[in-house]
Amino acid sequence: MRLRWVDLVRLRRSRRLVSFINLALVCLGPALAALTYVTLGPLDAGSGSTRLRLVLFSDFIYVTLIVALVLQRVLRIIAQRRQKSSGSRLHLRLTGVFSIMALLPTITVAAFALLSINMGFEAWFSDRVQRVIGASLSAADSYQKDQRRALAEDAEALAEALEIYRRARGVIDLQNFRVFLSDEQVNIQRGLREAFVINGTGDLILRGNRSYLFDYEPPSAQDFTAALTEVLLIEDLPNNELRALIYLSGFADYYLLVSRDIDGNLYGLLDETRETAMLYQQLESERGYELFQFGLIYLAFAVLLIVSSILLALLFAERLSRPIGRLAGAAQAVGEGNLDTQVIEEEGDDELSSLSRYFNQMTRQLKQQRDRLLENTQQIERRGRVFDSVLSSVTSGVFGLDPEGMITFANPSAERLLGKNKTGNSSQLSLAVPEFAPLLERLQNSRSDNLQEEVKILRLGLLESFLVRLAPRRREDGRLEGYVVAFDDVTDLVSAQRSAAWGDVARRIAHEIKNPLTPIQLSAERIRRKFAPQLGAERGKLEQMTDVIIRQTNDLRRIVDEFSKFARMPKLVKKSENLNEVLAAAVTLQESGQPDVRFQLTMPDEDIWAEIDATMLSQAFTNLLKNAGEAIEAGWRSGLGTDKKGEIRVEMQAGQSGLSIAISDNGIGLPQDRSKLFEPYVTTRENGTGLGLAIVKKIIQEHGGTLSLLDAAPFSKGSHPGAKILIDLSNSDQTLMDSEQKEPN
Template identity: 35%
Template sequence: MRDRLEAPKNQGASRSQRRFTVRYGPAVVILVLLIALGSFLIFAGFTPVPPSDAVLLGLLIANVVGIFVVLCFILIEAYSLFRARRAGVAGAQLHIQIVALFSIVAAAPALLMAWVGSVTLERSLNPGFMHDGRAFVQTTIDAARLFREAQCKSLLQEARLTASDLDRAKLMFEVDRPLFRDFFTSRTRFLGFTAAALMKPDGSVIEKIETGSAIGTTIVRPEPADFDDAKKNEPLCLILDEGRTFAAVRAMISFENTFLYVARPVDPFTVEFPRQAARLVTLYDAFDSHRRSIQIAFATMFILIALIMLLSATWLGLSFANRLVAPIRRLIAATDQVSSGNLNVQVAVRKSEGDLAHLGETFNKMTSELRLQQNRLIAASSLIDERRLFTEAVLSGVPVAVVSVGSKGEITVLNPSAARLVQPDGEGAKSILGQPLDNVLPEIREVFAEARAGQSRMAPAEISIVRGGLERLFSVSITTVPTGRGGRSYIVTLDDITDLVSAQRTAAWADVARRIAHEIRNPLTPIQLSAERLKRKYGRLITQDRDIFDQCTDTIIRQVDDIKRMVDEFSSFARMPKPRVENNDLGECVRRVLFLMRVAHPNIIFEDSLPEEPVHGRFDRRLLSQALTNIVKNATEGIEAEVAASGPFEGHIGVALSVSEDMVVIDVVDNGKGFPKDNRQRLLEPYMTTRAEGTGLGLPIVAKILADHGGGLELRDAPRGRGAWVRLFFPLDQATPDQADASSEVVTATATQDS
């Protein structure tokens, strides 16, 4: 449905007011214009009427009355326009603009005429040579000032050169004082100084030169501030004798706390001439102020005439606008509706309106095209919203952290995984938007800089990130996306591959252990049997060096047993049994392990914090006991290593068991050697150990046992100074053993370092 707009009726002015202004308005305006023209002709002297005071007063009154009458007509029209605008009639503002246009067109010639008359009057009362004479005098004053400044600069430069020469003659001053005085005198007379001396800051004169000049020979003591400025090597020119003498003070480098004082008289002409020229300019300004009064009188009359022209043009503009604005009002009303969102509007077109009718037809075509484009934009916007929602849903569901970075390195978008990586508590993620990526994720600063500097579209890398005391390994991929203005934006993805890398390394080491055990186990038994047979058969036959023979055979047998035990550990790690989960009391399991450790290590204090109630859950009691035994055993070995390194102290091991949200946590804290600060993550890899006699399989076995139970292992620093803190955690209740078998494929173990 289309809305057609008809021409609104003007209800702004009453009929009587319009009849009055239409009947008498043109006559009044013409009469006022004739009065203004007559005033101009009389002022210009083109009429036999002399411009006497009475005539000028009469013309002034006539012009003022004419201005008042025309102003009344304008106010009537303006009131009508005000009522129309207050009623909301379209086109009232256009009336004002048209009137302003006519006023400017009329006022411009009037103002130009007033300016021409003022210039003419100016030229008649002030000949050009007088203005040039004043400018010449002012320029001469400036020239005298510049000449004085040049003399001052010349004096400063020559004083600096003289001070430099005297500094070089310091040895002459100390060895041959008369010769130094002669040198000083020659420099003073050569440079034309009327006074020269070496003085101290207190005013005492060390050396004074008699120049024989008639004037300017008096040495005036400078102020203390002048000496301070000279020490700072600042150019200092003193004006003495009411401006008739210039003096300069320079600090001497070779003479301790000594200054060079030189003076030179100034040409008296440069002192007296600016004063006389200033008095001449004052006299000229007094004459100029009298001339201004005449110009003001003529300018007043010209302004009145210009005001008459302006008001007449305003009234004509109001009258003409009434006929011109009707079709434009329809367009304005239609445009208002278009601006409010109604694109179905159409304006009425009348052929008699000429070009404005064509404008109405063009407006109708425009609204039709806009309506079509709006429908297309709405459809495109709906499609974009659907795609945006789909993209947000995908990004919020993926575990990979995704960060969008602008061309200047600022963060523009980040998904929930990235927000949790940056802010583990999930708060303040919105405040991160707009911040530089280097400040939020400093760990990827180098990778991001390489990606920005390179031309490759994708830049992969691996980095370690520590958040909340947890060290995790991330695979970083930075993709470059060209922007519309020739710039580039970036998509940074961070995938946590800690568990994957740990599982791959564990599987690789398990395969290596399996091969080593297979290759080493076979020759061990023949070696041991051969050594035992040699000892039995030839032990009684050997009479010489029997002890050495027995020692060698025993060493072979003992070392073979050690290698067998090591191979058994390799085999145990390679073929870790699958957990047989059953309902057990975890608290009782921890108590048994601590009992055995207290018996084995009576010199270490064991403290436990266990719940009084049974902690029932489904787990493999034997494997978890083995894991906890290994951890406590490592704690005792750490204490023993610290005792050997630092001396005897009271060993302490604390074991705490807690349950939180169906997750059981076992904390083992000791005050022993502790974990290394660097590469702590490597301790969870097979065959990585910090002890010379260790195999490096204890912690990997514990991590695998906990992973098979769906949990993990964390290595921390003891909260109270030195020592280690190991945290074991796993779900308290697993549904079926099959789930435990499936979870054994992934090892979850993280190393942490508390700052």
């Protein structure tokens, strides 16, 4: 996939924008966590404020958005993994690893934080701390009780002294009573700062030593009511005073108000100690809730950090796996042959960016090399097609061999001449054509540049002649590259040469023998007529001798006639004839001459009309049928024929593929070198001349057909295979038509 520069720039800009947004979302998590911490402050601080609600709502929106983004990316990764997209497996693994790396520290820190908080709570609320706080609270209470008890006792003692004074004097003189009050105030062991005698409305009756009016604060009505039953203690911490109000039962509506200096700061500390102890007890009772609150707050922080960390892990995993996935997909495309594949080059100088650049450089170089290779291959293919067309057009068979004799090339003519099952690439010449192996071995062992020889090959029962030429192939540096084997089927040429030679011999023999035959026969007849009456008893012997001479002369004349026919075949006189009638007539003639043989004739339903010489073709059919009958008799004599009755099957077939006539018998069969049967003067019968099949072959060839000798399939189970003569007239000038449409001339 090739990207234009504009598309590449636009893609990089969009990726930068997406990366910036993702990074901003990741950084927003810790920022919100810090803002939440600042907003919360101490526990329960500002929990009801609008600001806190906004911050918590922002946290919720952020967590929801990040969780949605994380789920969307995870689902996309899973979908890519199911689709087996390039880099999806690595992306999923990196996402899992980085997510675990983000979760483990957070979970570990959370566990340690909760453990630390719990241990802190345990330390804060330990027995020792509780004892210290309890002791401090007890000390504060004891001090305050002592001060209050002492003041109450002093107030009661002063009140009792005043009561004794009243009973002793009866009538009280206020002046003397004031002196007595001042003296008794001084006599108190711990001393009193002020002493006042007031009535029930707060009016001052008299005052003691150092008891000034500006320091006097009248008690409230509730204080007077409370003082009727017991000593009422009043704390005035701002003025550092502790007052005691007691009712003087011996006086009419008189109260004694005394005060003593105390340390206000100390009392404040006592109150703070008491409040601290109460707060400590409250915290101890709410320790579980506080621990839960701490955990909840930390969980909120942890969720913010975790989701932002997972998003960062997804982004980082995508950053790593995306270029690797693109490289994997591009490598797969290159492996499938698409060398135009280019990947997006990452910005930067890291290894991934370098790898993308190197990959694009590699694919460009591969494409250039492939283009050069394709161009060279096309040139080689063009040359190969020219070479193949040349070799396919030649009639000679051609083999290409490697140095070990393995066939690397065979043209159609080679397969046609030797048979398709004989040749084939990646096979040894010695196995495909064993007859050529000795020539190859001789060429390998010699220093000759070529070798030519005629080789006989037996194929389908026919001994064929091939003119074979072998030559080595060498490279430019002289090293052997292989061999070239060229061969031609010269069987017909050899046969024609032999036929021509035998024809010339036949003409000379016929000329030399035919001339004296008639005088010899006439002389023998004349001797028999002239001398037979004179011999008397020897007459029979003379007639027997002259009959032998006459009979042998007739045999020689018959042989001479056959020589004449073979040497000079009469010119064919072709005309339109019914081939069915010609073949049927020949079969009928032989049926009458061979009564012991059963003939079976099979012909097409329609008549077969052809431009033929009926006389010559009938002679050929008759000769073939006669040979078939003689082969059956030879089979009976040799004992090979197991059938009790001889049978000759004649079948004519006509169709789109051509016309053929097959003559099969269950006789003795054909010899191994059956191809020689077509040669003149080659016969397997005692009285045969060896010219019959040669003449028949010439007649068939004159009609544009071919004659083949084949093995016939056994007519019955266990019988001996006979001979089959196949006449192929596909190339003759026959015309197929119905007898109703065509009549003989």
